[in-house]
Amino acid sequence: MDARDVIKIGMSAERTLVVPPERTVGHFVSYMPMVYATPMLILEMEMASGDAIHQYLPPGWVTVGTEVDIRHIAATPVGATVRTTAKVIAVERRVIRFEVEAFDQKRKIGEGRHARGLVSVAAFKERFGVP
Template identity: 75%
Template sequence: MDAREIIKPGMRAERLLVVPPERTVGHFVPHMPMVYATPMMILEMEMTSGDAINPVLPPGWVTVGTEVNVRHLAASPVGATIRTVAEVIEVERRVIRFVVEAYHGATKIGDGRHGRGLINVAQFKKRFAVP
């Protein structure tokens, strides 16, 4: 399948997250502050990117993260509401690239680019003998 047939630049999605203690640096590293962890912000950016294109994917096809180039610009405490935005900026045959941003209120706390690869789930499972 060629992603260019179904995915177009400009497709976008947004997600909201209230930062729980389990997504903080201090949850993973006890002596660190209880602020939104960079890997958790990246996870949310990846999930938002998927949300932007999942509705148009045919059955049996998904995307997986393949590229991340993100800056974490500001800290956010437990209880902060984070808004994450992703927009398709480039589509190749099997790779979709996004611009991603995260906000705490009006403050941009993260930005960057993310790439996702298009895969056929059945072929993937067969290739790696995944049940």
């Protein structure tokens, strides 16, 4: 399958999250502050990217994260609302590239690029022996 047949530049999605204690760096590392953890920020950016295109993929196809180039530029406390956006900026045969950003109520907290690879679920399951 060629992603260029179904995915178009400009497709986008947005996610909103109220930061829970479980998504803070202090939750994972006891001596660190209870602020939104960078891996959790990246997770939301990846999920927003998937949300932007998932509905356009034919049955039996998904995308998986393959590249992350993110700057986490501001700390965000527990209870703050984070809005994450993703927009398709390039489409190759098997790779979709996104511009991603995240904001809290006061400012931009993260930005960067993310890429997702197009995968056949059947081929993936066969390769890894997953039923």
